Amino acid sequence: MSTYNKASLILIPSGTKTSKIYSQKPINGDGDFTFSRSTMATRVNESGLIEKETQNLLLQSNSFDTTWNSDDGLTGGQSGYDGSNDAWLFTLATNPAIVRQANTSGGVQTYSVYAKGNTNNGIRLYAFGSSNCYAFFDLNAGTVESNQNLIDATIEDKGNGWYRCAITFNQTNTQLYMYLSNNQNLNASSGSILIQDAQLEQGLAARDYIETTTSAVYGGITDNVPRLDYTDATCPSLLLEPTRTNLMTHSEFTNVLNNVTLSYVESPEGLNNAMRLTETTSNSQHYATIENALVTSGVKYSISFFIKKGTHDQVRLYTQSSTINFSLRFTFSSETLEIFGTDAETGSENFVDYGNGWYRISANGTANSTGTVDIYATTKSLGSYTGSTSDYTDYYGFQIEEGSYPTSYIPTYGTSVTRNADYVDIPQSSYNINNSFSIHLDFGITKKIEGVSTNIYSLITNEDLNFQLYTNSSGNDGLNVYLKNQGGYVFGSNPNDGWGNTASKICVTYNANTGRLAYFINGSLYNEQTSILSFGTHSTAYITPSANNLMEIKKYLFFESALTDQEAINLTTI
Numbered sequence: 001m002s003t004y005n006k007a008s009l010i011l012i013p014s015g016t017k018t019s020k021i022y023s024q025k026p027i028n029g030d031g032d033f034t035f036s037r038s039t040m041a042t043r044v045n046e047s048g049l050i051e052k053e054t055q056n057l058l059l060q061s062n063s064f065d066t067t068w069n070s071d072d073g074l075t076g077g078q079s080g081y082d083g084s085n086d087a088w089l090f091t092l093a094t095n096p097a098i099v100r101q102a103n104t105s106g107g108v109q110t111y112s113v114y115a116k117g118n119t120n121n122g123i124r125l126y127a128f129g130s131s132n133c134y135a136f137f138d139l140n141a142g143t144v145e146s147n148q149n150l151i152d153a154t155i156e157d158k159g160n161g162w163y164r165c166a167i168t169f170n171q172t173n174t175q176l177y178m179y180l181s182n183n184q185n186l187n188a189s190s191g192s193i194l195i196q197d198a199q200l201e202q203g204l205a206a207r208d209y210i211e212t213t214t215s216a217v218y219g220g221i222t223d224n225v226p227r228l229d230y231t232d233a234t235c236p237s238l239l240l241e242p243t244r245t246n247l248m249t250h251s252e253f254t255n256v257l258n259n260v261t262l263s264y265v266e267s268p269e270g271l272n273n274a275m276r277l278t279e280t281t282s283n284s285q286h287y288a289t290i291e292n293a294l295v296t297s298g299v300k301y302s303i304s305f306f307i308k309k310g311t312h313d314q315v316r317l318y319t320q321s322s323t324i325n326f327s328l329r330f331t332f333s334s335e336t337l338e339i340f341g342t343d344a345e346t347g348s349e350n351f352v353d354y355g356n357g358w359y360r361i362s363a364n365g366t367a368n369s370t371g372t373v374d375i376y377a378t379t380k381s382l383g384s385y386t387g388s389t390s391d392y393t394d395y396y397g398f399q400i401e402e403g404s405y406p407t408s409y410i411p412t413y414g415t416s417v418t419r420n421a422d423y424v425d426i427p428q429s430s431y432n433i434n435n436s437f438s439i440h441l442d443f444g445i446t447k448k449i450e451g452v453s454t455n456i457y458s459l460i461t462n463e464d465l466n467f468q469l470y471t472n473s474s475g476n477d478g479l480n481v482y483l484k485n486q487g488g489y490v491f492g493s494n495p496n497d498g499w500g501n502t503a504s505k506i507c508v509t510y511n512a513n514t515g516r517l518a519y520f521i522n523g524s525l526y527n528e529q530t531s532i533l534s535f536g537t538h539s540t541a542y543i544t545p546s547a548n549n550l551m552e553i554k555k556y557l558f559f560e561s562a563l564t565d566q567e568a569i570n571l572t573t574i
Contacts, residue, residue, distance in 0.1 A: 003567045007440075009427075009558035013238040016226040021238065021424065034425040035226045040218075041419050042409045043227040043239060048355050049270045050397075052411055054220035056210040057105050057200040058176070063213070064088050064195070070099040072180070073192075080196045081114045081162035089118065090180060091192035097180035103173045105200060107414025108151065108253050111176055112166035112206040113198040114158065115139055120191025124179040125167045133169035136181060139193065151204065151253065152264060154272075162194075166206040170253065170414065176200065202413045204252055204264060204273035227422070229408075229552065231352070237444070237552035239408065240422040240543065246410035247293035247301075247400045248375070253413075256289035259387060260379060267396040268306055268358045274396040276310070277379050279387030286387050290375040293400045293416070295323050295367040300345070303328075304362035304406035305377070306354065308394040315393050316381040317361070321373040326365040329381050339363050348404070358396070362406040373400070407550060424543040426556075436562040438509040440571050442555035505572040511562035518565065523573035525565060 004010065009031045015022035016035070023031035040053035060066040064074050073091035080087035090099060115123045117139035126134040135147035137155050142163055147153045152168040178195060182188040197209045210217050221227060228236035252273055254262070259282040267274035279286045295301060301324070305317060309332040318327035318341075325341040328349065339349040348364035367373070379393045397409045410419050507520040510532065518528040543553070563571070 003563065003571060004557070006559055006561065006563070007557045008560050009556070011553070011556040013226075013228050013236055013553060016228060018222075019224045021226050023427075031427055033427065035423070036224050036425075037420050037422045038223055039418060039420040040223065041221045041225070041227055041241075041422075042411070043221055043229045044231040044354075046230050046236070047270075048230065050268045050354075050409060052203075052220055052269070053218060053222045054207055054210060055201050055216060055218045055222075056212045057103065057109075057202075057216045058101060058198055059212055059214060059216070061199060061210070061212040062086055062088075062197050064090075064099055064198075067214075068099050068101050072097045072099070074099070078194055078196075080194075081116070081158045081160070081164075082196075087114075087116075087194045087196040089192055090178070090195050092120075092180050092188055092190055095189070096187045098177055099195070100175050100177045103176050103200065105202075106172035107202060108168070108170045108204060108250065109173075109200060109202055109413070110166055110168045110204065110206050111198075111200050112164055113178060114162055114164050114196040116160075116162045116194040118192045118194055120180060120182050120188055120193050122181040122188065123165060123193055123195070124177075124181045125165060126177040126179060127167065127169055127171065127173055128175040128177065129171045129173040131169065131171040133167060133171060135165075135167045137163065137165040139163060154206070156206075164206060168204050170255075203411065205269075205271040207271065227408075232552075235554070237554050238424070239550070239552055240424065241407045241419070241550040243418065243421045244401045244403060244407045244410065245416055245418040246412050247295070247402075247416050248291055248398050248412055249293070249415055250291035251398045251410070251412040252396060254288045254290050254377075258288070259284055259286045260288060262288065265394055266356075268354050268356070274306075274308070274394050275377075276392050276394050277377065278392040279379050279389065281387055281389060283386045284384055285378070286380065286385075287376045287378045288395075290377060290398045292321075292372040292374045295370065295373050295400070297323075297367050297370045299402055300364055300366045300404055302348075302362060302364050302399075302401050302403050302406045303375070304360060304397075304399045304401075304409075305375075306358050306360050306396040306409075308357045308359070308396075310379070310392040310394055311388075312380040312391065312393060314381040316378045318376050318378075319365075319373050320376055321371070323367050323369050323371045323373045324365045325368070326363075328361060328363055330359070330361055335359075337361060337363075341365065343368055360397075360406070364404055375400075405550075426543065435560070436510060436512045438507060438557075438559040438561065438563040438568065440505070440507045440555065440557040440559075440568075441553070442505045444504065444552040444554075505574060507563065507568040507572050509562045509565075509568055516562075518568065520565075520568040520572045523569055525569070 010025040011023045021033040042052050045051040072093040075089040077085050078087035078089050121140035124136045131149045133149040135153035136145045138145050144153045150169050154166050156164040180188045227239040229239040259280045260277040263276045264272045265274050265276045313333050314331045316329045325343045327340040329338045337349045337351050343365045345364040350362050352360045377395045509518045515531045517532045519526045
């Protein structure tokens, strides 16, 4: 019999749904793990792309005769861009011809609709609010003809005369409009067009359409969706992270430019929402000022961003603030990252290759005073030089978070955003630690705990915390394991060998007949103790990261027996 066959519970992350992670054993659902995280998040999906929460903030997104307001003719059941009969004929009855919906969303948003010319060939999308933003689209030529107060306006050919028209803007809305128009003026004198599938979403690009009815709909990596992350491998890991806040208010957008122009190109998401900074021909600094963040004196922050090589081999990102003196310089050809500044933490600099030319760069800095910090993204690692209208550098996903390492990307569109901690509840019915047992965990920890001995992950616990994993960085870079019953802590180990910052495999075995507890790490017996008391009855079991660490689970196995030493060694050998 193989060791795996002995397990009563096997979790190898592969299948999930909202609030659920499916186990491979038992197969009747009794071993499925319950998952929670009450906010959105991001992951790297199986295609190697960053995946976010998606949303459609409009109501009745393709029922234009409901919560939409119009005095003009709307006839459903028309042939649509997607082969359905879900399109609407929008015919002028009064002038101006308008379909509109009240909306109070704010920040960076993209408003889109599918449209096709009929006896008229123009549509104007208009977002009324603090700035009043609009663009006119020619549905005959497939072009954007005019716009005002926009970040961007795009028209995408969907075939058979259909286009997806979109405007991107930064404001707080009051109303969203579609105007029938036959030129760049608002008013059409007659005619009709076809419309279908309107969407309003946060961000710089229109993503896959989401149908809504009486409320907004969220998809992707939204609340309580587990993350199977493919950042480091072709096989996924269950990503568990602590609560973190991106203090940057606009992680993908800036309107403060110095001798550069801004356009949008394909990002690590696979969408055109990365910033391309193209130089002008001015002999001065060339940079964009990314929106600032509020930091607190004496607190350590991790600063991260994505960058892709343009026409310069070496580029620099720096702060210009009295709060954090910090600078990073990256050389693409040699993949060399350098850190400078009195508040920068030497040795914290790091980069990860995200594919398709993109790197995520990160490093730490400690604020020397309380206040705001501005991030400056340059096109070249020089303070002053003669630019060129064809020289550029690409950026995406700026993040400042309190902590000693970067967590997964947290997008922001006008305010700072918090991603809450991931929490996994292990099914009680699948195990029993009142007798002999073994627990095997194949996982990685991104960064050790800093400071005093602090809890990382509680694996099996009741009010007396029967089984916990701890780290201790007070002179030790490693993992402590404690078992605890009603009488207090009864076992611990304190390795000091650099273990704990990489992928690792552990196995803890307990034999109720002999009282022997043994602890194995990466193919070796690490510690053992005999005459261990029995453990109290557990009421809950869960896995969750501490405030300072993240965890990537590759396997979790529970055995209702004590494995032999050789079986435990075989399970944990890297």
